[in-house]
Amino acid sequence: MGPMLxxxxxxTKNFPVARGVLGRPTAFVKAVDNVSLDIxxxxxxxxxGESGCGKSTxxxxxxxxxxxxxxxxxxxxxxLSQMNVQERREVQRRFQMVFQNPFxxxxxxxxxxxxxxxxxxxxxxxxxxxxxxxVTELLxxxxxxxxxxxxxxxxxxxxxxxxIGLARALAGQPGLIVLDEPVSSLDVSVxxxxxxxxxxxxxxxxxxxxxxxHDLQVVGYLSEKxxxxxxxxxxxxxxxxxxxxTPRHPYTQILLSSSRGNKVTVKGEPPSPVQTPSGCAFHPxxxxxxxxxxxxxxxxxxGGQDWKVACWKWDRL
Amino acid sequence: xxxxxxxxxxxxxLKDFGKNQTGIILRGINLVLNExxxxxxxGESGCGKSMxxxxxxxxxxxxxxxxxxxEIRFKDKDLTRLRGEGWREIRGKEIGIVFQEPLTSxxxxxxxxxxxxxxxxxxxNISESTAQEKVLSLLNEVGLPDPERIARQYPHQLxxxxxxxxxxxxxxxxxxxxxxxxxxxxALDVTVQTQILDLLFQMTEQHRLAVLFITHDLRIVRNxxxxxxxxxxxxxxxxxxxxxxxxxxxxxxxxxxxEALPEFSHKGRPLFNIKGLVxxxxxxxxxxxxxSRCPRAKENCLLEEPELFEKSRGQWVRCFYPSGR
Numbered sequence: 001m002g003p004m005l006x007x008x009x010x011x012t013k014n015f016p017v018a019r020g021v022l023g024r025p026t027a028f029v030k031a032v033d034n035v036s037l038d039i040x041x042x043x044x045x046x047x048x049g050e051s052g053c054g055k056s057t058x059x060x061x062x063x064x065x066x067x068x069x070x071x072x073x074x075x076x077x078x079x080l081s082q083m084n085v086q087e088r089r090e091v092q093r094r095f096q097m098v099f100q101n102p103f104x105x106x107x108x109x110x111x112x113x114x115x116x117x118x119x120x121x122x123x124x125x126x127x128x129x130x131x132x133x134x135v136t137e138l139l140x141x142x143x144x145x146x147x148x149x150x151x152x153x154x155x156x157x158x159x160x161x162x163x164i165g166l167a168r169a170l171a172g173q174p175g176l177i178v179l180d181e182p183v184s185s186l187d188v189s190v191x192x193x194x195x196x197x198x199x200x201x202x203x204x205x206x207x208x209x210x211x212x213x214h215d216l217q218v219v220g221y222l223s224e225k226x227x228x229x230x231x232x233x234x235x236x237x238x239x240x241x242x243x244x245x246t247p248r249h250p251y252t253q254i255l256l257s258s259s260r261g262n263k264v265t266v267k268g269e270p271p272s273p274v275q276t277p278s279g280c281a282f283h284p285x286x287x288x289x290x291x292x293x294x295x296x297x298x299x300x301x302x303g304g305q306d307w308k309v310a311c312w313k314w315d316r317l
Numbered sequence: 318x319x320x321x322x323x324x325x326x327x328x329x330x331l332k333d334f335g336k337n338q339t340g341i342i343l344r345g346i347n348l349v350l351n352e353x354x355x356x357x358x359x360g361e362s363g364c365g366k367s368m369x370x371x372x373x374x375x376x377x378x379x380x381x382x383x384x385x386x387x388e389i390r391f392k393d394k395d396l397t398r399l400r401g402e403g404w405r406e407i408r409g410k411e412i413g414i415v416f417q418e419p420l421t422s423x424x425x426x427x428x429x430x431x432x433x434x435x436x437x438x439x440x441x442n443i444s445e446s447t448a449q450e451k452v453l454s455l456l457n458e459v460g461l462p463d464p465e466r467i468a469r470q471y472p473h474q475l476x477x478x479x480x481x482x483x484x485x486x487x488x489x490x491x492x493x494x495x496x497x498x499x500x501x502x503x504a505l506d507v508t509v510q511t512q513i514l515d516l517l518f519q520m521t522e523q524h525r526l527a528v529l530f531i532t533h534d535l536r537i538v539r540n541x542x543x544x545x546x547x548x549x550x551x552x553x554x555x556x557x558x559x560x561x562x563x564x565x566x567x568x569x570x571x572x573x574x575x576e577a578l579p580e581f582s583h584k585g586r587p588l589f590n591i592k593g594l595v596x597x598x599x600x601x602x603x604x605x606x607x608x609s610r611c612p613r614a615k616e617n618c619l620l621e622e623p624e625l626f627e628k629s630r631g632q633w634v635r636c637f638y639p640s641g642r
Contacts, residue, residue: 025361047486050506115351130374157594187361187533192588214507221588258511261536266508269478287632 002078005175006039006062006095006206013057016276017290029274031057033232034071041175042206046219046240048255049229050270055212056100058229059178062210063097064088078176081240093123100181102161106153112139112164113149119171131228135171142167143197159190163197170201177207183218195222207225216252216259225306230250230271231281234300238307248303250286280311288313320390321527322350322373324493327387329368329551331598332380340598342368342382343551344606347625352494355521355528357538357559360548361574366531369548370497373529374408375399391495410440413486413488413526415517417500419480423472427482430456430468433490440491445629455486478509482516489520496521499531513554514541535574539563547571550596550606553625557632564568567639569611605636 013032016025032054039045047055060066061073064080073080099105106115116135120126126134136146142163153161159221162182169177169197179198183191201207201220202247213219219240226243228236236249245251256288267285269298271277277284283293290313298310311317329343337526343365358366373379373389373396389396391407406587415424416528424432433455434448443451456464459482472480481501486514488496498517502510518541521528530542538545539559546556547568555568566572576589593610596602605611608618618637 050508101492175373188574191592192579193580196587196590215579216507217581218579220586221579223400231448240581240584254508258507259536261534261539261541263510263515263540265513266512269476269509270506 002317004038004074005041006037006045006078007072007074007077007208008035008037008062011035011061011068011073013054013061013066013120014069027274028233030054030276031273032061032068034235035227035229035232036071036165037237039176039208039210039228042202042208043108043225044202044209044211044223045211046223046226047229048210048213048216048226049210049220050204050214052231052273053229054232054273055229055232056180059097059162059180059210059212062176063095063178064092065097071266091122093119093125094175095178096169096174096176097178097180098162098165098169100218101185102158102165103153105165106161109314111150112144113154113166115153116149116171117167121170125172135167138167138170141170141201147167157190159186161195162186163193166194170207174207176210178212179211180212182211183215184213186217191218201288216244231270231276233281233310234308235282235298235310236308237300238303238309242304242307248309248317249282249311250288250317251282252258253317288317320349321352322348322529323387323388323390323391324348324369324373327369327372329365329372329382330375330385331382333599334381334480338599341551342598343372343548345387346551346553348546349554350527350529351497353525353527355518355530355541355543357530357532357542357545358534358548359535359538359545361533361595361625362547363550363598364531365551366533366548367499367546368448368551370529370531371501374412374414374495375404404467405440409436409493411493411495413491413493413496413499414560415484415488415496415501419477419484419504420472422484423480425472428469428471429475430479430507433468433483436487437490451490452486455490456483459483459486459520468476476509477505478513481505484485485513485517485520490526491512492524494526495529496526497529497531500532500533503533503535510537535563535578547574551598551626552557552606552635553633554607555633555634556625560628561632565632565640567632567634567641568607568636569613569638569640570607571584 011032012034014028014030017029018027020026035058038074049055056143061068075095075131120131138146144163183194211219211223223240226240230251236243238253247256265287279296280298283289300310302306303309323492327343327346331340331342333625334428341423346369360366362438362505372384383398430452433452437448452468461467461482502513542559545559545562546553549570555571573589573591579588591610604619604621605623623635623637625633628634628639
């Protein structure tokens, strides 16, 4: 088997939150703590968690917008941190991102045409005289029209802007797109059409996604594998069918039942990531917590084939 | 028994003075809320659900919006005729409010305890110390640990969920008989969302409050409402018990919404796509508002406007061709 399209190896990302007299950081928040994942060509992997769990930071590390503090991100088997600017630019077009807020991620002063020409300029793709035809085709692919090329972002609705963002990501014929909450600001009916489009692009062009969302149902609908994060750590990872049918980690169970609108028994709110609780980060809120949970940090352990969980009690819950 | 709140044929328009146009925001809303009942208004953005609530509270942005016609009866008063001082007896006292963004609805420079106390003292004649005691018992009631400490905090020192608990404490502080909750959990995390919902409905049950609950999320309505009204383009298109609506939706829009929900169990099948867009308030519509997007539309749908009628016991639908299942 060849190298993975994307490998994330034990990535940790710290951000300084306080600085001393000399400007040296004195306190850190561990936004992402020792996360690993692999994505094969054509695969959709979902990342789920609440705000502050590090899912967006992970996504940004994957496309190179953040440099991991520890660990490595590998594109086609090559370490991102070992590449020089030239090499990096060549592969960057294949690793793209679509952001959550379609109102903030498009330059309000750029026409759609300019938005879509930019990646072609940067990567030197497509002969100038063929560009217009190329971007028109891109727009058609995402469900917009040739007339839209000369419009400005404010002339579009939220869903249409998200399509433009997607067209921009598709311009360099990517292998992987990181989708950071691409549908969470959209209405249900618009959300459905974007999800259908994403599924279709994945099917027809074998584009992989790292699909980041707080909604377990959306992730479950689209992805083949899911990764559940809590306070920067992975708490459960595996095949979507398995994780959503028989979630083992108490946190996944709670996420799942609240995503169905059921009553849940969970205490409190996610604590600040600056002061993560001792032992298992979830123990103060966990309905099954025992003394051992406070003391021992839970590592991700094999629970079954293609499926890992970070809870020592998983088989007794 | 007369209902607690009844909205009859409420029409709200939006005036665009620049273009000299008038847009329609609500095209005749009819809703009835009995004492102690929990009614959910559900719809996508722009369907008029928040505007309905704001009309009840006389908080519509006027101008550009304006109530064109209709009646809003609360107990024995017609709220559309109420002016000035009369509102002090209603807003905050008889009708409590919880808004979507807890952090922007609280005053950032006043301690939360004082904000609740101010509310209580404005609406009743009690001493400062009794008000303080009441604040602490309210904070305790909404499940905030260490009420004395919390009361001294500023909103930015509290998390979103805690702020929303403070908002709920404030909303119930003057013993209202109706609570309006406008997307109270949308800005919160999933696990906190359910806690706040549980609290909200537990409080309303204990205090025998009626709730007008506004949300875009169909899933949370399923277990928490006595009745659901689905809004589209400023009209109620379907109304009924949530279990009936979820298992036998009658209106094509409701059906579409339910089938468009991404769920794990739908994996691999394309989601239902309601074609087209929600009409803008300035669009002229003849016939049924949903006709241009409806898979079942026939000729008469484009010409005549359907009336809301009782399809089966307690389930109302505004459609010539309800699914009939």
